[in-house]
Amino acid sequence: MARRVGICAVAQTDWVRDRWYDRFQGMALEVVESLQARTGLKFTRHEPGEGIDMSISVSDDVFDARTISNNAMTDVLGAHMGCEEKVAQNGIQAIYYGLAAIASGHHDIVLVLGHCKESQGKSRNMVTHLSFDPFYTRPLGLDFCAAAGLQAGAYGEKSNITDEQLAHIVVRARERAAKNPHTASLEPVTEEQVMASAMLADPIRSLHEHPVSDGAVGMILAAEDIAKKITDTPVWITGVGNCMDSFFLGDRDLTSNFALQKAARRAYDRAGIGNPREAIDLVELSAPYAYQLPMWMEGLGLCDEGKGGQWINEGGLEKMNVNPSGGMLAGNPMILGGLVRAAEASLQLKGEAGDRQAGSPQKALAHGVMGPAGQFHSVVILERS
Amino acid sequence: MKKNRNVGIIGVGQSFHSSHREEVNQPEMIHEALAEALEQAGITMDEVDCIVHGNMELFEMVHQPDLWHSIGTGAYGKECMRVTTGGTTGATLCSAADYLVASGLHDIVVAVGFEKLQEGHTTGGITNMADPLWARQLQTGALTGMTADAMIAEFGEDRAKRASMKYRIIMDQHAMKNEKAHRRLGLDYDQAEDLMVNSPALVGELRMIHMCSQSDGACAIVFASPEKAKQLCAQPAWVKDHITVHREECFHLFGDAPVLMTHKYAARKMFERNGITDPKEQIDVFEMYDPSSWWGLDWIREFLLLEGDEHLKMLENDEITIEGKFPINPSGGVIASNPIGATAMIRVAEAALQIMERAGDHQVPGNVDVALASGFGGTLWTTLHLLTRAEPGTS
Numbered sequence: 001m002a003r004r005v006g007i008c009a010v011a012q013t014d015w016v017r018d019r020w021y022d023r024f025q026g027m028a029l030e031v032v033e034s035l036q037a038r039t040g041l042k043f044t045r046h047e048p049g050e051g052i053d054m055s056i057s058v059s060d061d062v063f064d065a066r067t068i069s070n071n072a073m074t075d076v077l078g079a080h081m082g083c084e085e086k087v088a089q090n091g092i093q094a095i096y097y098g099l100a101a102i103a104s105g106h107h108d109i110v111l112v113l114g115h116c117k118e119s120q121g122k123s124r125n126m127v128t129h130l131s132f133d134p135f136y137t138r139p140l141g142l143d144f145c146a147a148a149g150l151q152a153g154a155y156g157e158k159s160n161i162t163d164e165q166l167a168h169i170v171v172r173a174r175e176r177a178a179k180n181p182h183t184a185s186l187e188p189v190t191e192e193q194v195m196a197s198a199m200l201a202d203p204i205r206s207l208h209e210h211p212v213s214d215g216a217v218g219m220i221l222a223a224e225d226i227a228k229k230i231t232d233t234p235v236w237i238t239g240v241g242n243c244m245d246s247f248f249l250g251d252r253d254l255t256s257n258f259a260l261q262k263a264a265r266r267a268y269d270r271a272g273i274g275n276p277r278e279a280i281d282l283v284e285l286s287a288p289y290a291y292q293l294p295m296w297m298e299g300l301g302l303c304d305e306g307k308g309g310q311w312i313n314e315g316g317l318e319k320m321n322v323n324p325s326g327g328m329l330a331g332n333p334m335i336l337g338g339l340v341r342a343a344e345a346s347l348q349l350k351g352e353a354g355d356r357q358a359g360s361p362q363k364a365l366a367h368g369v370m371g372p373a374g375q376f377h378s379v380v381i382l383e384r385s
Numbered sequence: 386m387k388k389n390r391n392v393g394i395i396g397v398g399q400s401f402h403s404s405h406r407e408e409v410n411q412p413e414m415i416h417e418a419l420a421e422a423l424e425q426a427g428i429t430m431d432e433v434d435c436i437v438h439g440n441m442e443l444f445e446m447v448h449q450p451d452l453w454h455s456i457g458t459g460a461y462g463k464e465c466m467r468v469t470t471g472g473t474t475g476a477t478l479c480s481a482a483d484y485l486v487a488s489g490l491h492d493i494v495v496a497v498g499f500e501k502l503q504e505g506h507t508t509g510g511i512t513n514m515a516d517p518l519w520a521r522q523l524q525t526g527a528l529t530g531m532t533a534d535a536m537i538a539e540f541g542e543d544r545a546k547r548a549s550m551k552y553r554i555i556m557d558q559h560a561m562k563n564e565k566a567h568r569r570l571g572l573d574y575d576q577a578e579d580l581m582v583n584s585p586a587l588v589g590e591l592r593m594i595h596m597c598s599q600s601d602g603a604c605a606i607v608f609a610s611p612e613k614a615k616q617l618c619a620q621p622a623w624v625k626d627h628i629t630v631h632r633e634e635c636f637h638l639f640g641d642a643p644v645l646m647t648h649k650y651a652a653r654k655m656f657e658r659n660g661i662t663d664p665k666e667q668i669d670v671f672e673m674y675d676p677s678s679w680w681g682l683d684w685i686r687e688f689l690l691l692e693g694d695e696h697l698k699m700l701e702n703d704e705i706t707i708e709g710k711f712p713i714n715p716s717g718g719v720i721a722s723n724p725i726g727a728t729a730m731i732r733v734a735e736a737a738l739q740i741m742e743r744a745g746d747h748q749v750p751g752n753v754d755v756a757l758a759s760g761f762g763g764t765l766w767t768t769l770h771l772l773t774r775a776e777p778g779t780s
Contacts, residue, residue, distance in 0.1 A: 002390075046630075061443050068470070068514045068762070069514075071763040074631045081631075081650055083629040085629065086468065087468055088439075088442070088449070097481060100488040103489065131447065131449050132453070133447075242465060244451075244462070246455070246461055247455050371449065375452050
């Protein structure tokens with residue numbers, strides 16, 4: 001790789017169920033102004049090194065119900081007569097893009113900003129239903145929740161996951177959420193409530209699913225020499241990796257973690273990590289459904305394959321510092337999951353996580369996922385200076 | 386700007402473009418472009434590290450289509466990224482692929498742009514980009530008659546109308562040489578008088594004949610590191626530079642007050658940092674995103690930083706034909722083929738083919754050392770790519 005790239009500052013709005021009083025531009029502006037206040041950076045037009053010279057937005061035309069939804073973001077992102085691009089994938093991929101743009105030498109300081117109002121749709125499932133091809137799988141009525149149900153059943157059997165364990169994951173996530181000022185509006189629940197909640201796609205219950213939420217998240221990325229001037233606590237992006245699995249569920253072994261294993265190995269290799277269990281101090285994992293938390297930990301190689309259930313019973317969640325933020329079960333939109341995870345991991349590495357600070361980690365892993373039953377995974381390794 | 390390392394284009398592929406590609410589904414159509422690009426580059430999917438994918442979801446109403454399209458893009462087991470920026474998407478995909486290779490993250494990246502406009506409602510899709518409260522009632526898709534009005538006011542009705550028809554006919558004659566092009570009408574100059582009066586009016590003097598098509602089609606480009614490019618390709622098209630410039634407000638928001646066009650601004654910035662002081666002399670071929678013949682004609686002045694009626698004179702003196710002094714759109718341009726998510730990428734692809742001398746019947750006769758490609762989209766967005774025959778920093 002070329003020059004190192006650091007995360008200089010992160011910001012997010014509160015994640016709330018229905019931000020009916022705000023347009024997506026308003027949510028984004030709150031984050032942009034916060035990032036500017038933290039870094040003192042201004043926007044520049046194609047003048048490298050002088051200020052933010054590239055803006056990358058993350059949004060989803062279908063959730064926004066607007067074609068090219070970033071055309072409404074140019075001014076908010078300070079891109080009048082400047083450079084603004086949009087990643088229409090899991091938000092963590094904007095870090096991948098920003099890293100490449102800076103490491104290539106084209107840009108020096110990049111603003112990444114993701115926003116989504118899941119509350120605008122009647123159901124998230126109506127959106128994810130449209131991810132299925134119109135000929136074979138859409139007529140079956142599949143959506144990401146139904147696909148996750150198939151995977152959850154198969155994985156639960158393989159790794160001995162019980163309804164009690166899933167309830168424990170949800171309760172823990174909501175306890176963490178209460179300590180995170182951005183997710184404090186989420187009500188705590190008991191294991192009994194989780195196990196009594198409605199069945200969505202057997203064995204997935206309604207409280208196993210990440211809550212619908214609205215909000216925005218952003219960060220400033222900069223080339224090494226500039227990052228050091230902007231902040232005393234830059235967080236270095238030392239490894240990235242992602243991978244796409246087959247589209248048709250029937251073509252996959254749904255419990256194999258094929259894409260996640262490859263994505264993680266790529267990120268570990270780039271970060272020079274041989275044994276991730278020793279190297280990684282903290283994990284921010286995107287698990288929009290509770291069963292995915294142990295399953296993805298297996299995929300990352302941080303838990304033995306087929307031993308997810310046992311790993312939970314042995315306190316793996318605490319031992320490995322998994323999701324001190326509460327994770328996606330504490331609420332953020334699907335498209336932004338990975339970007340929020342990376343922001344939270346950065347806060348932990350900077351020592352700025354407040355009540356949810358989990359010790360003083362040196363290396364953290366942030367993860368994002370997209371597609372039915374985890375078709376696409378993206379992993380980022382972050383390190384403090 | 387000091388680029389970490391150079392990037393070369395070593396293979397280009399396109400599907401056939403047509404109004405109705407009913408015999409293929411989306412991944413199959415993409416696969417046509419991908420297979421051709423890999424073949425031209427002399428590689429298989431085994432050597433590809435990463436796929437960059439883009440289009441506009443609300444045209445076909447497929448959410449995150451890169452998931453399904455992995456069947457046609459070969460993304461299985463690969464790294465991937467999905468980027469969308471409206472009409473400029475195809476050009477942005479090229480910028481992204483350039484970053485990914487130049488950064489050292491990857492040695493070979495394939496960018497894939499596509500649209501199957503037949504499966505949706507294009508004008509409805511574009512109108513849906515406008516703000517639901519303030520602008521949607523005013524938006525008419527991509528149909529904008531104001532440039533025709535402005536040119537008629539500036540140059541007189543007769544000269545302006547003749548010029549836009551001549552531009553249209555030149556583009557069709559170019560498309561006739563490009564077997565991939567969607568609309569190949571076989572127009573001749575003696576039809577100009579008839580068409581400029583009798584072609585159905587869309588908005589004012591913007592008539593059906595002036596407007597770009599709605600196409601089904603896909604494009605794929607293989608980007609490679611300098612080592613791979615030199616090893617695999619006798620003449621890569623090197624990515625010298627690219628620039629993206631956006632602005633938000635709608636066209637002519639302030640009435641007739643002159644607006645600084647992103648095209649002119651982007652061109653000036655990119656030319657400055659690449660030592661281009663006389664674009665007409667220093668650039669050998671230009672593939673322009675020309676959504677209508679009025680816009681295409683008007684934008685020659687913007688991109689080449691010309692004054693007064695210099696652009697009309699270029700047209701009237703036959704300078705922009707394939708055989709002319711400054712060939713524009715030897716492929717036939719966007720008026721001939723417009724699968725939107727691929728359209729801006731086709732401009733880069735066609736510019737690359739000219740440098741690689743692989744454009745076949747629409748290869749320009751002269752030497753092509755420097756080629757320019759433009760993307761257009763959103764509310765006045767520009768992405769420009771500058772490609773060279775010589776590897777940057779080595780000549």
